[in-house]
Amino acid sequence: MNAIVKLASLETKMFFRDRLSVFWTFLFPVVMIWLFGSMFVGDNMSQKAFAEYFVPSWIGVNIVTTSFFTLGTVLTNYRETGVLRRYQSTPLQPWKILAAHTFQGTVIFAISAVLLLVFGMILYDLTLPTYIGSTLLSLLISILAFFPFALFLTSLAKNAQSAAAISSLFLNLMLFLSGATFPLEMMPTVLQYAAKILPLYYVIQLLRGTWTEAPITEYGFEAAVLIGIAIVFVVLAVRFFRWSGK
Amino acid sequence: MESVISVKNLSKNFGVTRAIKNLSFTVYKGEIFGIIGPNGAGKTTTLEILEGISVPSGGDVEVLGLNPSKQLRELNKKIGVQFQATSIQKKMKVKEALDLFSSFYEGPTQKDYLIDLLGLREKMNVKFDDLSGGWKQRVTLALATLHEPEILFLDEPSMGLDPSARREMWSLIRLLRDRGSTIVVTTHYMEEAEQLCDRVAMIYSGQLKALDTPRDLLNEGVADCLAINSAELSREYLLSLPGVERVEHEQDEFKVYCDDQQTTAYHILTHCQEKGIRLTGFKFEKGSLDDLFVQYLEKEKIG
Numbered sequence: 001m002n003a004i005v006k007l008a009s010l011e012t013k014m015f016f017r018d019r020l021s022v023f024w025t026f027l028f029p030v031v032m033i034w035l036f037g038s039m040f041v042g043d044n045m046s047q048k049a050f051a052e053y054f055v056p057s058w059i060g061v062n063i064v065t066t067s068f069f070t071l072g073t074v075l076t077n078y079r080e081t082g083v084l085r086r087y088q089s090t091p092l093q094p095w096k097i098l099a100a101h102t103f104q105g106t107v108i109f110a111i112s113a114v115l116l117l118v119f120g121m122i123l124y125d126l127t128l129p130t131y132i133g134s135t136l137l138s139l140l141i142s143i144l145a146f147f148p149f150a151l152f153l154t155s156l157a158k159n160a161q162s163a164a165a166i167s168s169l170f171l172n173l174m175l176f177l178s179g180a181t182f183p184l185e186m187m188p189t190v191l192q193y194a195a196k197i198l199p200l201y202y203v204i205q206l207l208r209g210t211w212t213e214a215p216i217t218e219y220g221f222e223a224a225v226l227i228g229i230a231i232v233f234v235v236l237a238v239r240f241f242r243w244s245g246k
Numbered sequence: 247m248e249s250v251i252s253v254k255n256l257s258k259n260f261g262v263t264r265a266i267k268n269l270s271f272t273v274y275k276g277e278i279f280g281i282i283g284p285n286g287a288g289k290t291t292t293l294e295i296l297e298g299i300s301v302p303s304g305g306d307v308e309v310l311g312l313n314p315s316k317q318l319r320e321l322n323k324k325i326g327v328q329f330q331a332t333s334i335q336k337k338m339k340v341k342e343a344l345d346l347f348s349s350f351y352e353g354p355t356q357k358d359y360l361i362d363l364l365g366l367r368e369k370m371n372v373k374f375d376d377l378s379g380g381w382k383q384r385v386t387l388a389l390a391t392l393h394e395p396e397i398l399f400l401d402e403p404s405m406g407l408d409p410s411a412r413r414e415m416w417s418l419i420r421l422l423r424d425r426g427s428t429i430v431v432t433t434h435y436m437e438e439a440e441q442l443c444d445r446v447a448m449i450y451s452g453q454l455k456a457l458d459t460p461r462d463l464l465n466e467g468v469a470d471c472l473a474i475n476s477a478e479l480s481r482e483y484l485l486s487l488p489g490v491e492r493v494e495h496e497q498d499e500f501k502v503y504c505d506d507q508q509t510t511a512y513h514i515l516t517h518c519q520e521k522g523i524r525l526t527g528f529k530f531e532k533g534s535l536d537d538l539f540v541q542y543l544e545k546e547k548i549g
Contacts, residue, residue: 003349010346014337081333086389089297089327090350091319243299 003092007100012107015070025070029058029112030119036181037124051124056207057180059113060142064174064200066109067146068167071101072154076163079155085244094241102147109143134216138206138223145199145226148233155242174200202226247274250397250428251296256305258291258452265291266452269305273397273430278423280443280460281432282535284543288452289432290330293401296430297327310396323351326395326427328386330402336375340366340385343374344392351393360388364418380411387415391422398422400431404438416442436535440464446535448542455542464533471537472502472511475527479518487513498526 016022033054041050078084087097120126129135153170157163175181177191178200184192195201202222209219216223251273258266266288273279281289294300295307298314298321307314312321334343344366348355361367364384369377377385383403391398403419404412412435419442423429433439439446440460448456448463456463477498484493484502489510494501504510507530518525 003346006346006349010335010338010342014335017337078335082329083333083335085299086329086334086386088299089322089325089329090347091322091352092350093319 004096004099004103007092007096008103011074011100011104015104015108025108026112026115028065029062029116032061033058033116033119034123041124047124048126051120051126052212053183053208055116055120055124055126056211057204059116059139060178060200060203060207061175061180062109062112062116063139063142063146063203064150064171066105066112067143067150068154068171070108071105071147072150072163072167073160075101075151076154076157076160079242079245080159082244084242088243095238098148098151098237098241101151102143105147106143113139129211130213131210131215134210135207137216138203138210138219141223141226141230142203142206144230145233146203148237149199149229152233152237152240155237155240158245174198177201179204199226199229249273250275250310251279251430252306252308253292253296254306256292256295256307257303258288258295258300259303264452266295266302269449269452269454271447271454271457273428275428276423276426277444278419278429278431278442280439280446281430281449282434282436282439282446282539283449284434284539287449289434289449290401291452292449293399293430293432297325297399298322323393324396326390326393326398328383328390328398328400328403330405333382334374334386334389336373338374339371340374340377341370343385343389347389348392353393355392356394357388357392360391363421364388379406380408383407383411383415384418387418391427394425395427398427398429400429402432402434404433404435412438436539440535448539450542456538460535463535463538470504470507470533471531472500472504472507472514473527473529473531474500474502474514474525476500476518476523476525478523479525483517484514501531 036054037047037050040054041047045053075084084097117126117128150167150170153166154163157166177187177195178198179195180200184195187195202225205222206216206219206226209222210216249272253272254270256266256269257264269288269292281292283289291300295302296309296314298309298316298318301315309321310324314321338346344357344361348357361370364387366384366388369381369385372381374382374385383406387400387403390400400419404415407415416438419429419431431438431443443460445458446456446460446463447454475498479500481493481495481500484490484500487504487510489505491503491505493503502510502514511528511530515525515528517523
């Protein structure tokens, strides 16, 4: 147990040592909200309606960027530079490494989520989620689904470049097809179905829903899909953990 | 003597490449066992099989009574490994690394002892990436020995170190052996094998070529030589002397490899004295593992 706590706190501490990456990680989502705000807020959409639509979406997108770009990239780099290889000859088990990085990712994600929330409240009259307990629970499920999903997919990459390629592909697909940026209703039926294959769709349904409409109990199907993804990919990520790029 | 590692008829294939062919040896408790050979000879692959990271294609391997690739977790509690090309997190401080790796092992570690022994106290707050090569080696050596491992595997421990740092590294390794660890070390520096190892296995293209103490290897394998400088000596004359195996010749310098240095020296000196041949240099030279190595490689080419 001690090893997980030590590793988790060290990894988190080391993330904040890299000032530049801290700056960009937290600036990006806020800038995106501001950009979309200047596009959409106007005659058709009030500030509050915009915020209630886009802030939960971008919090969802942030789970994706954190899981692929922060966690996935870090572990791929560790795999390439032999950091994981070094662990392989100690009694440290793979699940502890994954758990420690999940903790690190959760801290980084939580900070950017709070930033988005505060930014939305100040600029666009956003209020706290109506069913705040449900929203927090939804976030937890989403993290547990996405972190192992991204950790497993990026572990298939041979090196940092291909991990970045995998990550960009998934991020872009999900950005445009999950309703995070453009409302799904604008899209052809085929794409609306395609959206439902992507896990981010369910995250965003849960977050938007619990923010304004109803508690999580009304979103049993969405929650179940994410829990299913979580179970499958935790098993895959631990079982097929790769210590080195070879 | 108690054996801690036993390897029988080990082989390892990577696709069609046969990296290791029918390798057998035993390592005894408390010795410094060297695995030497040129780059690409199969040293690191052998080490990785012993460490349980790599699965052998054939043969039997037993390390501390365990099957390394099948009982890796159990083995990892008892062994320490210093890899050739691994790193720890760049932004991790020395203090943090020692703390972290200590937490991987149950029970107390010899962290404080190692900090003093390796002189790490002054570097505790330095990030790993900011350390020089020699200090990095010290830190990774400390990480490998925190839990007082029964066997310590070192892959090219003095690679990239300057001569004085290399000597310090040797004395540290000897000290760790004296504290009870068995040490398996790979190197391509023959000098290192000669100075450091109790026994040496010489590997070339995945096969064991020789296995003995450095001294015995040298005694059997390499004829010692006489280094002579003279403008007037002929190679043919030197080769005609009894007991001379071969003569290397470059400009005025001759290297005469022979069974008995003293007798051959006597012949040459008498001959030169009688004929009035002028010698400008005359030296007894001990053969080194380097020479032995070259000799094996040459045999390989001829055979």
